[in-house]
Amino acid sequence: MDKFKELTIRRMPNSILPQLPLNGKWLEDLGFTVGCGIRIIFEDSCLTLIVDNDNSDFLVESRMVRKKPRTILNINAFHLKRYGFNSGDRVGLTLSSNMIQISKINRFTILETS
Numbered sequence: 583m584d585k586f587k588e589l590t591i592r593r594m595p596n597s598i599l600p601q602l603p604l605n606g607k608w609l610e611d612l613g614f615t616v617g618c619g620i621r622i623i624f625e626d627s628c629l630t631l632i633v634d635n636d637n638s639d640f641l642v643e644s645r646m647v648r649k650k651p652r653t654i655l656n657i658n659a660f661h662l663k664r665y666g667f668n669s670g671d672r673v674g675l676t677l678s679s680n681m682i683q684i685s686k687i688n689r690f691t692i693l694e695t696s
Contacts, residue, residue: 588672588673616643666686
């Protein structure tokens with residue numbers, strides 16, 4: 583069963599460039615483990631991240647957060663700007679095994695899905 587999260591794209595520190603940092607155990611639960619490759623597909627205004635070790639655009643990382651290792655997936659400005667995502671945009675994440683789909687959302691999107 584798919585899960586859904588809402589987030590806001592933030593600005594990179596000391597910059598106007600957008601970033602979407604994803605982190606936490608929920609990434610591992612979806613199959614996004616440290617060191618695995620991620621392939622990006624963009625179609626129908628949706629950015630899809632798929633676990634793919636053979637054809638990857640970037641890797642899942644690990645960083646220390648409060649003295650504990652934390653799984654990090656940081657979608658950077660290059661990928662976001664390239665596909666029309668900007669700082670301040672509200673996005674919806676549809677989460678399923680080995681895949682995260684990112685789409686812009688607004689109040690009209692919420693009304694259409696109700």
